[in-house]
Amino acid sequence: MRLEGSPARISVVVLTYNRADQVLDTLARLAALPDRVHIVAVDNASTDGTAARIAARFPFVELVVAPANLGAAGRNLGVARVRTEYVAFCDDDVWWSAGSLSRAVEILDAAPRVAVLNARVVVGAQGAVDETCERMRESPLRSAALPAPALIGYMAGACVFRTDVFRQVGGYEPRLFIGGEETLVSLDVLSAGYEMIYIEELVIHHHPSALRDSAQRRRLLARNAAWVAWMRLPLPEALSATLDALQTMLTERSPLRDVPLLIASIAWALSKRRVIGERVRSMRQLVLDDDARREAETDEPRPFRSTRIE
Incomplete structure (x- = not known):
């Protein structure tokens, strides 16, 4: 006290x-x-x-x-x-x-x-x-x-x-x-x-506010996941996150607005690239494997990454 x-x-x-x-x-x-x-x-x-x-x-x-x-x-x-x-x-x-x-x-x-x-x-x-x-x-x-x-x-x-x-x-x-x-x-x-x-x-x-744009949030989440992957994650994950972001932008019908910025900023992300070490990669893999196991058991996607309160 x-x-x-x-x-x-x-x-x-x-x-x-x-x-x-x-x-x-x-x-x-x-x-x-x-x-x-x-x-x-x-x-x-x-x-x-x-x-x-x-x-x-x-x-x-x-x-x-x-x-x-x-x-x-x-x-x-x-x-x-x-x-x-x-x-x-x-x-x-x-x-x-x-x-x-x-x-x-x-x-x-x-x-x-x-x-x-x-x-x-x-x-x-x-x-x-x-x-x-x-x-x-x-x-x-x-x-x-x-x-x-x-x-x-x-x-x-x-x-x-x-x-x-x-x-x-x-x-x-x-x-x-x-x-x-x-x-x-x-x-x-x-x-x-x-x-x-x-x-x-x-x-x-x-107590979530009603003042939010969910479609914009989905696009920003996907774009940022790709940029962060280029900054910190191994190359296969960076490529995968970029493809996911492109798919989201197509689904949200915003490719003309979002795709050029996504691609143009990969060079910026690469300028800040410091790939995570073995300890952090192992931690992430344990969580991803556990997510996959739970998803297989429930037949429902169980995302577990970092999340922001909206």
Whole structure:
């Protein structure tokens, strides 16, 4: 337990864009937590008056206004303002449960090899557990040296980081914008020798906003998966991810808009190429093999990569 009046050891970075009502509700819930936290709100250049409303209602929240909509990289601006050892993230339609952030500090204090904690996400008023979290709970990556199942990916809006590790790997790549942006960070965290784990007792609530473009998200996910594969994965996987992206763009009827950018940016991705080592390849293969086994048993696709709360 932290003594009353002692400085916060964990910050929360909240990312928002044009969802003023949702982010005000989220900030109110975070401000009411018993946990001692420093709150940073990053407004991704909203056009609906979000920044002014945050400043008026929550003067104690550190407000950062991005110069443009940076997508996931807006979180980097928030982390630049963080002065605590640990940093939690959530989006504007997501909030942490009471006690979870204090418990995250205790877990990270006791596990120096662990750099990222993924919380259990409960969705909507009924509190159903997010399917990705169910898969994380079943992760085949188990070790007596870790307090919980290890992961190869995490959810950007439901995680806690060691602040220095987030900075060490460079945060989110601006060019990816949004859609599977966690994958590159995950691979770099693991390549640096750290672990990511799923912690069931950490709870975060997600009440999905209706303000989203699902078709655009599918296209960005596919495009970014291809770019990340060229940056970090072996050649066969890079080629496969590119073919998958092309197929998605054809399915979404957006090839004239998306394919030239996808292909033209492969050269950029190759300029950043650092293929993952044997340890990370082995971890990924164990998870992929486990996914394939479960899919064969259920006759249903069971994707388990990195996922973002939408």
